[in-house]
Each structure stands twice: as C-alpha cells, then as structure tokens.
Amino acid sequence: MKGNETDAEPRLVVPGEVILDHANLNPGCGIINSADGHIATRLGTLKDNEGTLHVQPINATYMPRSGDLVIGYVEAVQSNLWFLDVAGPFNALLPMSLAPWKVEFGDARNHMDVGEAVLARAQEVDESHSVVCTMKGVGLRKISQGHIVNIPVQQIPNLRGENGAIIQSIKEASDCRIIVAENGRVWIDGDSAGIRVAAQAIKVVTSTGHRPGLESRLAASFAGGEV
Amino acid sequence: MGGYGDVKLLNDDGSRLDGRAIDESRPVEVKVGVIPVADGSAWVKHGLNEAVCAVYGPMEAHPRKIQLQDQAVIDVRYNMAPFSTSDRIRPGFNRRSREISKVTAEAFASTVMVERYPRSKIRIEIEILSAEAGTRCVGITAASVALADAGIPMRGMIVGVASGKIEDTVVLDLDKAEDNYGQADLPMGIMPTTGEIAFMQMDGDLSMDELQQAIDYNFTAAAEIHDIMEAALRAHYDGGDE
Numbered sequence: 001m002k003g004n005e006t007d008a009e010p011r012l013v014v015p016g017e018v019i020l021d022h023a024n025l026n027p028g029c030g031i032i033n034s035a036d037g038h039i040a041t042r043l044g045t046l047k048d049n050e051g052t053l054h055v056q057p058i059n060a061t062y063m064p065r066s067g068d069l070v071i072g073y074v075e076a077v078q079s080n081l082w083f084l085d086v087a088g089p090f091n092a093l094l095p096m097s098l099a100p101w102k103v104e105f106g107d108a109r110n111h112m113d114v115g116e117a118v119l120a121r122a123q124e125v126d127e128s129h130s131v132v133c134t135m136k137g138v139g140l141r142k143i144s145q146g147h148i149v150n151i152p153v154q155q156i157p158n159l160r161g162e163n164g165a166i167i168q169s170i171k172e173a174s175d176c177r178i179i180v181a182e183n184g185r186v187w188i189d190g191d192s193a194g195i196r197v198a199a200q201a202i203k204v205v206t207s208t209g210h211r212p213g214l215e216s217r218l219a220a221s222f223a224g225g226e227v
Numbered sequence: 228m229g230g231y232g233d234v235k236l237l238n239d240d241g242s243r244l245d246g247r248a249i250d251e252s253r254p255v256e257v258k259v260g261v262i263p264v265a266d267g268s269a270w271v272k273h274g275l276n277e278a279v280c281a282v283y284g285p286m287e288a289h290p291r292k293i294q295l296q297d298q299a300v301i302d303v304r305y306n307m308a309p310f311s312t313s314d315r316i317r318p319g320f321n322r323r324s325r326e327i328s329k330v331t332a333e334a335f336a337s338t339v340m341v342e343r344y345p346r347s348k349i350r351i352e353i354e355i356l357s358a359e360a361g362t363r364c365v366g367i368t369a370a371s372v373a374l375a376d377a378g379i380p381m382r383g384m385i386v387g388v389a390s391g392k393i394e395d396t397v398v399l400d401l402d403k404a405e406d407n408y409g410q411a412d413l414p415m416g417i418m419p420t421t422g423e424i425a426f427m428q429m430d431g432d433l434s435m436d437e438l439q440q441a442i443d444y445n446f447t448a449a450a451e452i453h454d455i456m457e458a459a460l461r462a463h464y465d466g467g468d469e
Contacts, residue, residue: 036421039382061266061284
C-alpha cells in the first residue's frame with residue numbers, strides 16, 4: 001500500500017491499492033468502497049472529478065455505450081443484416097432497416113461487403129453488451145475514402161484536448177476532415193500529404209499525450225510533416 | 228514430495244542447501260509489457276523459475292456453450308515449454324497442466340470483476356520457460372501483473388507463494404530438491420492488500436502448528452513480492468517507483 005499522500009497532481013494507482021486520502025469523495029469508475037476505504041480496481045491515474053474519485057485506466061478495452069459514434073468494419077453479411085467489428089468484445093449488428101439505403105432482402109452484400117468500413121452510431125446496447133448500430137443519422141455513412149487510424153480508447157480525451165483544441169489544431173495543420181470515433185478509430189479524409197501530417201500528429205499525441213509540452217511537440221510534428 | 232526421507236536438505240547450521248535461511252524467498256524479478264501485441268503481459272523470474280504471461284480480452288467467449296449470461300469466463304492455459312526442465316517435456320496439455328489451469332482460473336474468478344463482462348472471455352496464457360519448483364505460483368504472479376497491465380478491473384493482485392516442510396522444519400519457497408525430497412508443500416495465492424486467500428493447495432502432511440507457520444511465511448513473502456509487482460508496474464508506466 002503505497003502512495004497515500006494527498007495528491008496535488010494525478011497519480012498512478014494499481015489494482016487493490018487502498019486510497020487512504022480522499023475518503024470524503026464518492027467512489028466512481030475504477031474505485032470500490034470497502035471497510036478499509038476506497039480501493040482502486042484498475043491500473044490507471046487517480047482523478048478527482050467534482051467530488052467523485054475515479055481511475056482513468058492506462059489500458060482499457062472499448063465497451064460500447066448507447067449513442068457512441070463508432071467506426072466499424074463489416075465482418076460478415078447475412079441476407080438482412082451486417083455484422084460490424086467495432087473493436088469491442090462483441091460484433092455489432094447493423095440491420096438493413098437501419099441502413100441509409102433501401103435494401104431488399106438478400107441484397108445486403110451488394111450494398112456493403114466484408115471488409116468495408118462504416119461510420120455508424122450505437123443505437124442500443126443491452127446489459128449483456130449486444131450492440132445494434134444505425135446508419136440513419138446526419139453524417140453516418142459508408143467510408144470509401146481516406147485513412148483510418150487506430151488509437152487506444154483511453155487516449156481519445158488526449159487527442160481531443162481541452163474544448164477540442166488539439167484535434168482542431170491537427171485539422172487546421174493537415175487541412176483534413178478528421179472524425180474521432182468513440183471506439184478508438186479515427187477517420188482522416190483529405191489529400192495524401194495532409195493525411196500523412198494528421199496521422200503523424202495523432203501518433204505523437206497517443207505516444208506522448210500524457211506528458212507536458214504536447215503543443216510544442218505537435219508544432220514540431222507539423223513542421224516536419226510539411227517539409 | 229519424492230518420499231526420500233533420508234536426503235539431507237538442511238546444513239548443520241540450520242541453513243538450506245542453497246544458503247538461504249528457512250524464511251527466505253528466492254529473488255523475484257518482474258517486467259511488464261513484454262509482449263506488445265497482447266492486451267497485457269508480464270515476465271516473472273522467481274529463483275530459476277521463469278514465466279511469461281499474456282492476457283487477451285475481454286472478448287466474445289467461443290464456443291458459445293461456454294458463455295455465462297451474467298459474467299465473464301476466465302480461460303487459463305498453463306503450459307510448460309518442452310525446454311523448461313532438464314528432461315524434455317512432451318509438448319502439449321497433460322493432466323498436471325489441466326489441473327493448474329483450472330485452479331488458476333478459479334483463483335482469478337474470485338478477484339477479477341467478471342460480472343462486468345457478461346458472455347465474455349478473458350484469456351490468460353501462461354508459459355513456463357524455466358522450471359525449478361513452484362511454477363504454478365510464478366504463473367499466478369505473472370498472470371496478476373499481466374491482468375493489471377491489460378486494464379482488467381480486479382479487487383486486488385494475487386501473489387503466488389509456497390512454503391513446505393523439509394526435515395521436519397517449515398521453510399519458505401521450496402526449491403527443486405526441497406520440493407522433490409521434502410515432506411510437504413503448501414502453494415497459496417494471496418491478495419496482500421485485503422489479506423484474502425484466493426487459492427490454496429497442499430501436498431504432504433503438516434500439523435496445525437506447521438500449517439499456521441507455513442501460512443505466516445506465505446503471507447510475509449506475498450507482501451514483499453506484491454511490492455515488487457507494484458514497483459514493476461509503476462516503473463513501466465510512471466518511470467519509476469514512487
């Protein structure tokens with residue numbers, strides 16, 4: 001049991017670590033309450049969010065939630081639905097009734113085949129993590145151009161930055177349209193030079209985003225990318 | 228437990244053949260993130276034992292008949308590499324590896340928050356690279372670190388430790404000779420942060436007093452190894468121990 005000092009900055013906790021300070025805070029994600037005090041259940045950074053103590057995990061698997069914007073790859077097709085790999089534990093279903101086209105029974109494969117990428121939204125997630133996606137909605141589409149980058153889901157807040165500042169700076173520097181899906185996939189659409197700049201910048205954010213001085217490293221990355 | 232009671236395992240000064248005191252563990256080293264493609268991984272060296280563990284998941288449990296509707300399944304595969312001992316081991320599963328896989332899975336089912344992932348599977352692959360008595364304990368320690376590395380929520384990290392009896396003396400952490408020719412062996416999986424026992428087996432005979440002594444040794448050693456595991460995780464992600 002280490003690291004029980006009152007923290008001025010976020011600190012790393014390991015599963016089972018008893019957090020003796022912050023007893024007045026409510027337990028949030030990654031924290032359970034016990035007779036000894038709060039106990040961390042995941043490896044991650046301890047954070048206080050308006051009276052709730054939670055652990056921001058260092059590594060995590062994407063668990064879909066209703067309303068999430070996701071980028072999925074078609075993994076299988078049946079007569080009336082598609083199975084999408086959304087980087088979660090289970091494949092999501094995309095029924096033909098929730099596709100943006102009028103699809104006849106048995107004709108699903110002609111609209112979208114195995115391996116194609118889609119921008120969709122998780123419409124329903126039940127308690128056993130079954131997911132139903134929809135492509136009916138503004139901006140939801142089949143992705144037929146651009147580049148998709150995978151990032152760890154826990155790095156998404158770092159990539160967005162405060163009030164979207166980081167992702168906005170990458171968009172401006174690369175002159176690309178960039179969509180960050182909640183399942184850790186990022187769609188970059190633009191010309192090839194811009195895509196290269198954006199992909200490099202995203203790599204910089206995901207590998208060093210937790211350290212101070214990200215803006216200067218990004219500026220260096222943009223300068224290098226434009227050469 | 229070879230049953231050769233006449234083999235001398237303690238020196239005249241009370242120390243053991245390798246020079247350790249009776250309550251002294253073999254040195255332990257832990258490394259995190261040794262398999263980049265795995266969701267979590269760890270390497271543990273405990274004396275001459277070496278284990279590598281990779282964790283994958285949570286993922287959809289296949290075949291479907293193994294799915295549990297209200298919780299995840301812990302699927303453990305413990306395997307000793309053919310080159311891990313001086314006598315080559317026939318590759319593949321055997322009765323012993325199945326037993327160890329099963330008890331390890333049951334130990335982790337009690338600490339991993341399986342209820343968070345219904346119908347899923349968390350796959351733990353333990354490969355013993357070098358074996359010198361106590362490989363199931365080393366495998367459990369490696370799996371705990373790998374699970375933490377994978378970000379799997381759990382109530383605490385389990386530490387695998389063992390004590391035993393040689394020449395009517397309770398000793399901590401049996402080596403190969405002591406395991407083969409000793410009188411008893413008590414491997415345990417302990418969660419030092421909560422003081423709970425997640426796994427316990429016994430081979431041979433111990434009196435109640437000896438059993439209590441062995442458990443005390445195991446708890447003390449588990450706390451020390453837990454500190455090493457924690458330091459390894461901090462060193463990997465935080466750039467050093469706090």
